Amino acid sequence: MLDRTIEILSDLIAFPTVSSDSNLEMMAYLADRLEAAGAKVDVLSDAVGRKANLFATLGPEIDGGIVLSGHSDVVPVTDQVWSTDPFKMAERDGRLFGRGTCDMKGFIAATIAMAPVFAKKIQHRPLHFAFTYDEETGCIGAGHLAKELKQRAFRPSAAIIGEPTGMRIIEGHKGCYEYTTRFQGLEGHGSIPDQGVNAVEYAVRYVARLLDLKNELRSKAPPRSRFEPPWTTINIGALNGGTVHNVIAPKAQVDWEMRPVQVSDATFVKEDLKRYCREVLLPEMQKTHADADITTEIIGEVDGLVPVDHNEARRIVSELTGANGADLVSFGTEAGIFQNLGMDVVVCGPGSIEQAHKADEYLERDQLAQCLKLLERLADKCAAPAPG
Template sequence: MLDSTSRILGELIGFPTISTDPNIDLINAIANRLDMVGARVEIFPDPSGQKANLFATIGPERDGGIVLSGHSDVVPVADQDWASNPFDMLEHDGLLYGRGTCDMKGFIAATLAMAPTYAALNPDRPLHFAFTHDEETGCFGARALAHTLRAKGLTPGVAIVGEPTMMRVIEGHKGCYEYTTRFSGLAGHGSAPDRGVNAVEYAVRYIARLLDLKHALRDRAPADSLFEPPWTTINTGRLAGGVAHNVIPSEAVVDWEMRPVQTSDADFVKDSLRHYIERELLPAMRAVDPESDIVTEVIGEVEGLIPTTDNEARTIVSELTGANHAECVAFGTEAGIFQSLGMSAVICGPGSIEQAHKADEFVALDQLSQCLDMLERLQDKLVA
């Protein structure tokens, strides 16, 4: 089974499914493979028709099934110094190199290698394969898939998201909310600052408010928080604006994110910023130029995975892997979206997040072997 998984992984790596590019060819290839073993396969394209989610089922048509989930997109390789072609998988010393080997086509390959075995089992409990687009840029595919499942009236019971965890069982992570805030002011000569509206200066004031909120959030950390750090964090990722030393900049952009441990923190931040803009920044800007504006674009608001006392997914995967405890992690996944549908969810997959997004990304054959062991034992959970 390991040889089959490696061969399939090599084929998947050959599709350069960077998030900015189409994934439809990869999805069609996966669909053909699952169709050949008798799975009921559905493809859900995005409005462009160049990207799509795939949802396939082996077993009966009913609620309560188990979902094996992975995202098909990968991060860019531009400006990275790779030792080999990132889209031509290379094996060396027990490691498989290539973009997406650990994040997260290795898990997808393992599930596809197991698909014929699951089909031959004729399971009593439905087994679903959910492969999405655009996870790396905001989990847009998973959000669309959630809408699709609601429309179908289908509620699986368990989601196993195969992000790279070194096969550790992960039961929680923070949310990931990303924003771009644009400032439109009034250009002018630097020698007459009162005649213009300096968008960069107002962006800096906005960032100062973000820093104040960043510190205030520490005092809001739940006493029983399992995360590290235990509070909601804010990061200012980029400030851009201006054209020259002596020109009042009319445009500025701030890219920022927060990672909430609880939705009330996100509400606190958004409400505070809205009040600050409406009561202080905009009145000052528009006193000079009524056309000045501040607009925030939501890039993505991805739910966190909240640890729960009762979690069937955690119980199942702990039994399959032999793990005696579950952990929380800092990075985000699609698991919270599945949880928002009423499913229990857990994260467990081959490879290390330390290798993700880097040059010479790899997954160890030993990790794929451990993943296959888990997926083989999963058969016992699919029969009455």
């Protein structure tokens, strides 16, 4: 089974599903594999037909099923120095190298390899496969899938999100809110700055405000926060604007994110920034140029995974792995979207987040074997009646 999984993983790595590109060929491959195993498969296209989610079911279409979920997209390899072709899997020293091996095509490959086994063993409790697009750019695909699942007659009750956790059980993580803030100023000659509105200068002041808020959030950490770090974080991803040295920059853009540990922190940051723009920056900009403006685009506002006392998914994975307890992580996943649909959710998958997004990303062969053991035991679990 491990060798078969590695072959499938090699195929998946060969699909260069960077978030900016289509994932349709990979989804067609997954659909063919699942249909061959006897699954009912729906490939759900996005609005323009360049990308798709996949939702498949083995067993009866009834309430109480278990979802195995992963995202198909990967981050770019631009400006990264790889020792091998990132889209051609290589194995050495027990490690499987390639873009997406741990984040998170390894988990997807394991579920596809196990599909025929699941098909033979499932009797009463359905098993669902949910593969999404554009997780890396705001969990867009999962948001669209959630709308689709709300319309279905049956509701799964538990979900396992296979992000790389070293096969640890994760019951909570911070939210991930991503934004692009754009500044429209007025172009002019650099020698007469008072006759223009320098968008870069106002963008820098906006970033300074973000940095002040970043420091202030440290004091707002919940007293018993289990997150590391325990407070809401802010990151400035990019600052772009201007053209040449002697032209007043008419446009600028700030890409930034925050990872709230509590919704109140996100509200605090957004309200503070709106007030700062409305009362300070915009009046100054529009004094010189009435059409000057500041706009913020929401790239994605993905809620965190909230730890709960009663979590069937946590109980199931604990029983299958023998692990005691569950942890929290700071990185975001699609788990909160599934939780908001009423499912009990955990994150558990092969590989380390420390390898994700880097050159020479890899997945330990042993981690993949551990994942397969979990899924083999889950197959036996699916032979039993669903609860309730």
